[in-house]
Amino acid sequence: MKAIVSKQYGSPDTLELKKVEKPIPENNQVLVKIHAASVNYGNLVLLKGEPFLARFAYGLFKPKYSIPGGDIAGTVEEVGKHVTQFQPGDEVYGDLSSFGWGGFAEYVAVPEPALSAKPNSLSFEEAAAVPTAAVTALQALRDEGKIQSGNKVLIYGASGGVGTFAVQIAKSFGAEVTAVCSTRNVENMRIIGADHVIDYKKEDFVKRTEQYDLILGINGQQPISVYKRALRSNGIFVHVGGSQKQMFQAMIQGPWISMTGNRKIRTFLQKNNKKDLEFIKELIEAGQVKPVIDRTYLLNEVQDAFKYLQEGHAKGKIVITVVA
Structure with a gap:
């Protein structure tokens, strides 16, 4: 599969699009075919290793998580035998930042608690803009x-x-x-x-x-x-x-x-919380909340997406289309 790989701290230019091995889900994991992802401030921290204290969580000398990307939306392709909430074909979204990241890729295998059912009213790009x-x-x-x-x-x-x-x-x-x-x-x-x-x-x-x-x-x-x-x-x-x-x-x-x-x-620091994401889904389905998207980039344009984020002028969210 294709994925954005980060091997060193630095500028967006350090991010590379590479072919890597497609993950195989463990018993408690869900394999998701990612349709879209989005970029957040936390992605910049993981990219640059700044502030320095963040390196104690993300890797002291180089990134511990080689594939960045937290927010995703996609389709369940396969589930481990202990997974009970999802089945192949389900449309899901979630924040992977507490589960090893990996969102800037065509597939990711993550524990069941990382995901929630995607709001039906949103496209994959809109849903990926929501979690964090x-x-x-x-x-x-x-x-x-x-x-x-x-x-x-x-x-x-x-x-x-x-x-x-x-x-x-x-x-x-x-x-x-x-x-x-x-x-x-x-x-x-x-x-x-x-x-x-x-x-x-x-x-x-x-x-x-x-x-x-x-x-x-x-x-x-x-x-x-x-x-x-x-x-x-x-x-x-x-x-x-x-x-x-x-x-x-x-x-x-x-x-x-x-x-x-x-x-x-x-x-304040945000805490990954599935119940809160489900609460947001209720607001979305009630028509009270709708994501605002400024720009959409392709997976091979992630460097440009990060550069735009660093400018600090995005009107809403920046989204990465992984699978059209």
């Missing part, structure tokens, strides 16, 4: 942010993969949502349901006086102090992503701010 980004948005809003109906929610960095899901999921919880994005994404934010849109190209967020019950920081350079001022009493800021300086501020200053005041600053 949507579950990240859900966990940040619900578990860390304690979102409630009627909350005023600000999503900073709303136009990317996680952000577009966060806007829609927050609306599904009954929140009043303000999206922060650049000029070219303003109309798309309104289309996916944002009640208010702040164009940071035209308006300085630092000078705003409005306050919110919950703020998700998904991208950007703003100091934590700016977000703190924008929180109502008992409000919560959840750091999902952004600059390294911002991340360290959230990790170091956040606990002190949370202990000494009535506003909470929290850092």
Whole structure:
């Protein structure tokens, strides 16, 4: 089979399309013919080995997982004798990041818990865009942010993969949502349901006086102090992503701010969770959430997909078509 292989940390140019042996599923595994995959920030960490601490999980000197790719959608081709939830022909999707990766390939063999039934209303490309980004948005809003109906929610960095899901999921919880994005994404934010849109190209967020019950920081350079001022009493800021300086501020200053005041600053890492993915599927089938896809690349164009991701301007998700 064809697969993208990573043998060393570095730039997207280190990724190679090669022929490798097709996997054989073990007793508890499902063999999936992959139709589509998508690219997330975690793929960049695995590619570059940065931040350095990530290498203790992914391999100190070279990648432990030779075939990258986490989010997939495809068709079950074969199941091990202990598999009970799936059978050949089933359409599935899932996040493989806790199960050895391997999504940028024509086939992958993974344990049963890595997969869920694909939403019928989505194409394979749309389904592949969902798992990591949507579950990240859900966990940040619900578990860390304690979102409630009627909350005023600000999503900073709303136009990317996680952000577009966060806007829609927050609306599904009954929140009043303000999206922060650049000029070219303003109309798309309104289309996916944002009640208010702040164009940071035209308006300085630092000078705003409005306050919110919950703020998700998904991208950007703003100091934590700016977000703190924008929180109502008992409000919560959840750091999902952004600059390294911002991340360290959230990790170091956040606990002190949370202990000494009535506003909470929290850092967050998404956890692979099948039940959460199934919850997202329910929202999709109810018409409350739909993936936003910016660009689609072929498997032999993965280098270009990573280069575009690194630019940081994707409007929604970047998807890899593996089998047309």
